[in-house]
Amino acid sequence: MVLKGFSKQDHVAISSLGLEFAVAELLGGALGIWLDKKWETSPWMLLLGVLGGFALGMYRIIRFAHEMDCQAKTAEKENGHY
DSSP states (O other), X not given: OOOTTOOHHHHHHHHHHHHHHHHHHHHHHHHHHHHHHHHTOTTHHHHHHHHHHHHXXXXXXXXXXXXXXXXXXXXXXXXXXX
């Protein structure tokens, strides 16, 4: 599938979002496991950590999509296409 209207730099940035999402999940899970061992609350901190990582990853994706949309609208205005 080819995405039209995106530069190579945009493709790299979009691809890196998947990695950022995975890292947020893994760090949240690792923090949850560590807290579970420390406080003996298994599996509750793990679940909260994974949910927190998911929320952070989704926030980052939504924010990036908004930035891309704003850039596209700005480019359209500069090119005279409303």
